[in-house]
Amino acid sequence: MGAAYTGDESRTEAGRRKLGAFPVTRMRMHRKAARLTANTSARLTRPTSSYDAIILGAGGAGLMCAAVAGQRGRRVLVIDHADAPGKKILISGGGRCNFTNIHTAPDRYLSANPHFAKSALGRYSPADFLALVERHGIAWHEKTLGQLFCDGSARQIVAMLLDEAARGRVDIHLGRAVAAVDHADGLYRIRPADALATAPVLVIATGGPSIPKMGATGFAYDLARRFGLKVVEPRPALVPLTLGGDDLLFRSLSGVSTEVIARCDKAAFREAALLTHKGLSGPAILQISSYWRHGRPITLDFLPGAETGWLIEAKRARPRATLAATLRALLPVRLADVLAERIGLVGDLGNLSDRALQEAERRLAGWTFMPNGTEGYAKAEVTAGGIATEGLSSQTMEARRVPGLYAIGEAVDVTGWLGGYNFQWAWASGWAAGQAL
């Protein structure tokens, strides 16, 4: 039997007053938020042993769930093996955290059950999270395609979540690996290292295995399986694709970027693609990678704005131009040259048949690549697949057959598009569970 957690002085009135007062201006918030973070960490060494809920994982989903449940009067413990909370939030959006997307809708998420995310996303919307951000005086801006970022730093989002958790008097226990999880007599018993904590509710919020060097693990899946939940085969998503074979030539174009429409089966994204020394990256590729499976082709439309027949029009307008010269006016030069070389039409456009030009146009509008893999979890922004939604309530995130067990965030088989959708799922699923605990 491990040692029991002991009491926590932050539950005193003085402590509550200190944590409860939050500033209105951005500068003041910044300074106080930093202090709150320190206070929160400092008081974590002495949590009590019995709680209403234990949340594994102090990422976006876990912190949101903890704050909501804590503010509803639940005594909540959050445990994370990392030495700091919200590490992925800190590195997200180039350090500015793309914290939501105003175009959030269930059809922008991948899941074996496309309906599962509807309830949580519908009940906690981007507007709700934005209201929270504004209450904390965090300045923000829309970058593109509905993506909302902090003007300042992603640290503000972590500080905000910690402040909300502190208002709910949540205990956060960092730097502790969970050695054992047992369930008996309606209680979950968690043993992080040499301690013991118990609660009738356990929330799995440990995310997926993408970016293992940041402490990401497949722990959620192992735990879920132990309790009889199914796991949809996890795979790296929002990840660069690698090329080999015939496509190797494109690797020589490393650093070239151009707007494309990337397609895989029925999915299509019009954004920038970046050629890399390993293959393909950039937003369009990251988006399509979530839909790609081994052995399937993806296609790129290199001239997304071009109308059908544009090359025949070009032949009429400039019959002395070559295909390479024509493409150079529309695309980065190195890319234009490689594409023209691959198409292999030699000579002036004026000497080429309309039929040959139509065929060239068709290839440029649907250039087929056969990726031979992805850059894996080391480079994947998220993990697709995860704890199967069929075993969870879409209202509360509770396991249907295991009372008191919940799963939220990236650990669950719900994966958003690039652009703030994944955090919105973390907030919404965390909020849904936090309301139900």
Ligand SMILES: Cc1cc2nc3c(=O)[nH]c(=O)nc-3n(C[C@H](O)[C@H](O)[C@H](O)COP(=O)(O)OP(=O)(O)OC[C@H]3O[C@@H](n4cnc5c(N)ncnc54)[C@H](O)[C@@H]3O)c2cc1C
């Ligand atoms: C580089 C990068 C940039 C991103 N940018 C964005 C963005 O701008 N917008 C967006 O919407 N999404 C972005 N994402 C995706 C987003 O970060 C995740 O979808 C989101 O963080 C998931 O939240 P979560 O709480 O479910 O999991 P996580 O944030 O992964 O949190 C899980 C927590 O569990 C802890 N944990 C794991 N295993 C254990 C264990 N065995 N014991 C104890 N604790 C454990 C981890 O330390 C971690 O703190 C980005 C991801 C990456 C990698």
